[in-house]
Amino acid sequence: MSRRWIWLVVVVIGLFLLLHRSHFGVIVLHYHAINERTGKEGEIAVRPGDFAWHMTYLEKGGYNVIPLKQAVEYLTEGSKLPPKAVVISFDDGYMDNYEKAFPILKNHDYPATVFVATGEIGGVNRWDLDKGFAELRLMDWEQILTLEDQGITVMPHTVHHVDLTTVSQARRKAEITQSKKVLEDRLGREAPYFSYPDSGVNDEVVEEVKKAGFEAAFTSSFGTNMYEKVDPYRIRRMPVKEIHKGFWGRLLFVIELKLCSLYPF
Numbered sequence: 436m437s438r439r440w441i442w443l444v445v446v447v448i449g450l451f452l453l454l455h456r457s458h459f460g461v462i463v464l465h466y467h468a469i470n471e472r473t474g475k476e477g478e479i480a481v482r483p484g485d486f487a488w489h490m491t492y493l494e495k496g497g498y499n500v501i502p503l504k505q506a507v508e509y510l511t512e513g514s515k516l517p518p519k520a521v522v523i524s525f526d527d528g529y530m531d532n533y534e535k536a537f538p539i540l541k542n543h544d545y546p547a548t549v550f551v552a553t554g555e556i557g558g559v560n561r562w563d564l565d566k567g568f569a570e571l572r573l574m575d576w577e578q579i580l581t582l583e584d585q586g587i588t589v590m591p592h593t594v595h596h597v598d599l600t601t602v603s604q605a606r607r608k609a610e611i612t613q614s615k616k617v618l619e620d621r622l623g624r625e626a627p628y629f630s631y632p633d634s635g636v637n638d639e640v641v642e643e644v645k646k647a648g649f650e651a652a653f654t655s656s657f658g659t660n661m662y663e664k665v666d667p668y669r670i671r672r673m674p675v676k677e678i679h680k681g682f683w684g685r686l687l688f689v690i691e692l693k694l695c696s697l698y699p700f
């Protein structure tokens with residue numbers, strides 16, 4: 436199918452979804468970097484201008500941005516959710532999140548959660564370099580502590596950002612338990628939520644995450660999350676990436692937000 440036809444289908448589905456007012460469960464937005472890079476280098480990046488647009492759209496569109504904790508309480512206990520509930524999450528802890536995204540979040544007074552690889556804090560995204568992505572700086576401890584003071588929660592994403600399905604059982608256990616411990620020791624509070632690097636999750640990984648004492652864990656699978664329909668250790672997210680840049684990207688963001696809420700149901 437040519438590009439033009441693909442867009443036509445997107446627009447038709449989009450118009451249908453824009454008129455569809457239902458929103459089921461809670462959607463967790465899944466961002467990585469917030470910068471101006473494009474192409475392969477910027478595959479996991481959203482431009483600051485587009486990120487600001489997304490946040491304004493949530494506000495104008497009547498979405499309720501809630502803390503991750505509230506979403507997990509709904510998914511584990513069935514506690515009440517506000518209508519059109521959305522959570523904002525970031526993986527990896529890029530410095531550009533601190534510099535570009537958080538001032539925008541602060542303007543809206545939105546809570547958010549950042550998942551960090553605790554052994555890479557203050558370094559760069561070494562794990563992405565062989566994929567052709569740009570080398571990006573990661574936040575240091577001082578910045579993480581500043582965020583915590585401002586209502587942005589930081590949670591573990593392993594120690595060295597490894598795909599947990601590809602390592603030994605001993606390494607898997609160490610990556611999961613040590614990242615939790617390091618963060619809890621440093622921040623002086625519980626760190627009960629985890630996100631799987633590179634979508635690396637299977638039954639053994641989930642078992643290890645449960646054993647380590649986590650209450651919930653986040654994947655990169657697309658879809659909304661409804662009480663008793665989604666496993667709290669395989670919470671879905673809506674990835675927001677390079678494709679969501681510019682006019683068409685913003686339209687796609689709006690359409691996906693609607694679509695995400697309906698899938699799976």
Ligand SMILES: [Zn+2]
Binds near residue numbers: 526631633
């Ligand atoms: Zn990651």
